[in-house]
Every structure is written in structure tokens, then in C-alpha cells.
Amino acid sequence: MDANLPAFKENLSAQSYNITMTSKQYVLMLEDDADDRHITETTISELGYSIPIKFLSYGRELITYLTQAEEPCLILVDYNPVTGVDTIRQLKTHPDFNHIPLIVLSEVASPNHIRQCYQLGASSVIKKPGTAEMTKHKIELFFKYWFEAAEV
Numbered sequence: 001m002d003a004n005l006p007a008f009k010e011n012l013s014a015q016s017y018n019i020t021m022t023s024k025q026y027v028l029m030l031e032d033d034a035d036d037r038h039i040t041e042t043t044i045s046e047l048g049y050s051i052p053i054k055f056l057s058y059g060r061e062l063i064t065y066l067t068q069a070e071e072p073c074l075i076l077v078d079y080n081p082v083t084g085v086d087t088i089r090q091l092k093t094h095p096d097f098n099h100i101p102l103i104v105l106s107e108v109a110s111p112n113h114i115r116q117c118y119q120l121g122a123s124s125v126i127k128k129p130g131t132a133e134m135t136k137h138k139i140e141l142f143f144k145y146w147f148e149a150a151e152v
Contacts, residue, residue, distance in 0.1 A: 092121030
């Protein structure tokens with residue numbers, strides 16, 4: 001392990017980021033759990049991000065919503081074991097929306113599950129953390145990567 005990693009992590013967490021999206025940019029999150037929605041919004045606010053997040057509860061709403069709304073810059077999908085594969089496939093095979101980065105959030109992290117998500121076209125797979133502190137840390141790293149390092 002790199003001896004500088006703890007200092008880097010401490011410095012990263014101590015910084016406040018004021019990332020503001022353009023008026024048309026937002027993140028679309030497919031999440032049916034009200035507590036997870038609240039944690040996400042609260043953490044983003046506490047970290048100082050000004051990134052609008054719009055929520056949908058069910059995968060079956062996704063394509064209908066996208067055809068009627070402004071296009072999001074990212075789509076986060078809470079992987080549902082029953083409908084998750086269909087949701088990812090539906091989005092990534094749709095010619096109007098398959099270019100939008102799709103990030104899969106999952107409580108499952110088996111190699112087969114991760115491989116399947118990437119084969120279906122996911123841009124990233126993130127295992128949901130088990131604690132509030134780790135959730136905040138992952139959200140911070142996620143937003144730092146997608147809105148500072150990557151181009152969306």
C-alpha cells in the first residue's frame with residue numbers, strides 16, 4: 001500500500017467542492033428506496049455539490065421518462081435482481097439513449113454479476129457500501145470522478 005494514500009484520503013475528504021452543473025444538466029437516479037434517496041441528496045448537499053438529481057422508482061418508467069424529459073448527463077441504476085438486467089438492456093439497446101453513461105449501484109458484487117453488467121453496457125458498477133461513512137466517501141469519489149475527471 002502506498003504510504004501517501006492515507007494523507008491523500010484525508011486531504012480529499014477535507015476539501016469542499018463547488019461543482020455546478022449547467023442549467024440543463026442533471027443526474028437521473030433509478031432508486032425506489034426513500035431512505036437511499038434521502039442519503040444521496042443529503043450527502044451531495046453536505047459535500048457542497050450543486051448537481052440536481054431526479055429520481056424514478058421503477059425501471060419500467062425509464063424510457064418513457066427519457067423520451068419526455070431533457071437528457072440527463074448520467075443515469076444511476078439501483079440494481080434490482082428481478083428487473084435489473086432488463087432495465088440495463090432496455091437503456092443500452094435504445095438508439096436514442098445508449099450513449100448516456102450508466103452506472104449500476106448494487107448490493108451484489110460477485111464477479112459474474114459485475115461481468116454481466118459490463119457486458120450489457122454499464123459504464124461502471126459500484127457496490128453499495130454498508131455504512132453511512134463509506135456511503136459518503138463513495139459518493140464523494142463518484143462525483144469527483146464523473147464531474148471533475150471524466151467528460152459528461
